[in-house]
Amino acid sequence: MTDNPTSSYFEAFFKPRGIALIGASANPHKWGFRVLTNMVAGGYQGLICPVNPKGGTLLGLQVYPSLKAIPNSVNLAVITIPAPLVPQALEDCAVKGIRSIVVISSGFSETGPEGRGLETTINRIARNRGLHFIGPNTMGIFSAESKLHALMPPLQPLTGKVSYVSQSGNVGVQMLAWGKERGVGFSKFVSSGNEGDLQCEDYLEYFSEDPETKILLAYIEGLENGRRFLDMARKATRTKPLILFKSGKSEAGTKAALSHSGALAGQYRLYQAAFQQAGVIEAETSDNLLDYTAAFLHYPLPKGNKIAILTRGGGWGVIAADACREWGLELAPLSERLIQKLDKVLPVYWSRGNPLDMAATLNTDAFPICLEEVIKEETVDGIIALGVEFGKRTSQMVERLREMNLLGGIEIGKAPDEHRDIQLIMELMAVHQKPIVMVSGLSTFTKSYASAQRKTVLFPTPERAARAMGKLWLYSRYLQRQEQS
């Protein structure tokens, strides 16, 4: 990071020593109040200095009438005052020695000619005074290390190894919220707003070199400098997956994007091809943006695209097979050796092929034995394992019968601990370095496991698992080709 001239002001964005909130307010209907409450409730441990001409105290903090009245050294400013006042605030920041600024205020280029003029003004001030700003018209930033929640909406994201830039504040914060349910934790987040100064590729470049970041995430509506973005992406994807969701795909969407962020949404097909060439993983919908992120966080990359499907029911096997084909995966052939081994474990009517249908066996040990035998196969690059949490429903029903006093003398063996299979799968993945992507229809449990233990993720349908596996393979193949060339 020391070679990067941007690193020092980026450090101040994500690890500030102290923060001035210019526009702090006691009025709950103003963003200056809401951002402050989020910062306080978020637990930021450095100094927070609310700035408002009225002075006084707010949420237990002393309010300073002006920036220069702050006696301490702060190195980050967050601005929520009306747009016409922002130029002077930037000048004040320069005087105070604050070089990193988050301009939450809206009313700039997104609103028409007058706002565009104002944005030109703050750009010029920033350039002349050596400042850098995020926004304007941003929803704010988040940094796990600093417990910094300089955000408009009240959110406590799960913390982790994903760093994320979003050209839409709303889409950004929604993903932070969904991360909690999907076992996706964040290291850093930026709502990039109008990108008057810093642009999405700047943040992604910083994340790509940040040791706290394992995966880069981006929501993009349009790129001002596509070439610069792709150069950044090619470099970043050599070491970290970059997962991206591009909107403004249709004419209708492009028009909407224009009036929203002022960015030229551009021709989607061109983007798509360029992203692919740069090793970027594209998410097709907002739903699968986090699906893919979770997969990259929790599963090793497959070395090839030969997949085995393990299922407890034929129908789901068929659906999984369809989805594998759709997402670039093939069904691995099963060896005679393997079939003979599994003959000893499975009911006589098992499929003896791939999808490997365990034929509704009630033997709870069959599943782990199958998994272990299949993952050992040389021809198998990965497994999609359906029905991982089997047994949970049965134990609920048994409990119900017990309450109804209907079980009498009947002894029902304990259902296996639902975590047993999951733990085994995680062990097998660690040993064999092949993905075993898990599917469970019991999404509630999946969520609680994923978010409480944050050690893995289960997908609610085979289609979503196959899509995610397909993306793991896409990136793995990209890396292989890069190595060869």
Place this chain on the structure above:
Amino acid sequence: MTDNPTSSYFEAFFKPRGIALIGASANPHKWGFRVLTNMVAGGYQGLICPVNPKGGTLLGLQVYPSLKAIPNSVNLAVITIPAPLVPQALEDCAVKGIRSIVVISSGFSETGPEGRGLETTINRIARNRGLHFIGPNTMGIFSAESKLHALMPPLQPLTGKVSYVSQSGNVGVQMLAWGKERGVGFSKFVSSGNEGDLQCEDYLEYFSEDPETKILLAYIEGLENGRRFLDMARKATRTKPLILFKSGKSEAGTKAALSHSGALAGQYRLYQAAFQQAGVIEAETSDNLLDYTAAFLHYPLPKGNKIAILTRGGGWGVIAADACREWGLELAPLSERLIQKLDKVLPVYWSRGNPLDMAATLNTDAFPICLEEVIKEETVDGIIALGVEFGKRTSQMVERLREMNLLGGIEIGKAPDEHRDIQLIMELMAVHQKPIVMVSGLSTFTKSYASAQRKTVLFPTPERAARAMGKLWLYSRYLQRQEQS
């Protein structure tokens, strides 16, 4: 129904007077135990007569050593004994006067030549003796009216107006389980198994005339008699939506389907075109099967495809606009009158176009006012309303600050009741008979509202809402064309 010769034995399947369970068992590892426990725990109020040569009692019920030992009149038999014993059991049923039978036992055509022979045998017996059976190799049936849970897995589905046939037991019961989370309640369910006798079109035909059924649902792997299915579908879709998920789309999937249900999966593209012509709504993935069902249950059909998107954030508006285009919808133009009206309610920077971006207004009354004004527009056939549950997060954060004793004298107005907007939307839909499809990122709340009150459904993403709206429009257009021709 009186004209239908099939109705009497169908009545016995879904409203049986009494049931014999042939193969009842005290061994918890046998399906004869599990199906019995599910029937008992499910609360079926008629007579349950377990049959097992050992006699005795089971779950408080007297066990009969044979069918003929049952003194009472029962008109439904459920069979779980091994396949080779099933022919004799069918003969016994005929003697006892039971004409409706559910053959849960597996080991028939799905297992190879020998099983195929056995299936031919039971077909012949049924024809000769005037019996009808579901299966073999079925996971069972469910009927809300009779509280009948003759199912292998322990499930308590939400009850409602959807009736469903599935060619896969596992896919079938999974949808029943998901229905609970998605506000989709079931009237009747059949896992159709190998369809040795009754076929999926028979069930759907019965459902199409059943007054308890509002929506038909089907999971299909292959059709033995495509023409008969399509005749049924064309007739059924005149009055009720038929939502269908077809698997076995790829060669890999087709192969898997063959070994699973013995059905010829057939050429997917041909199916697809034929389904469309018959007015069938096709679900592309297992996820959106229930999405579409919930949409048809809870939203009126749009009369055209001109949609307004109402959003609190530009980004989600862009995503929704893209999705509308993808699923056959167009963005309605907003009239000058409407724009002028909304100018009075919304912040000066609102989009003044469609998507209608409310520009992060903190005025909680803006949303209902906008909705009401927009739905009144003649050019608008429906609305996709994003961020319906706005305000919930804010009230959580305020609560947190209160607990931290940080609010001091600051008075924060109560966030509007989260249900207020939902109730208003439901009223507007009733008055204007146009769909206002709701989207909320707070999926947990969505679920609890949907399943507790079961009055509506909210979608977690704009893409899923737009897909569902697109299907509502597709069916509406189909009905319009039928009327014209």
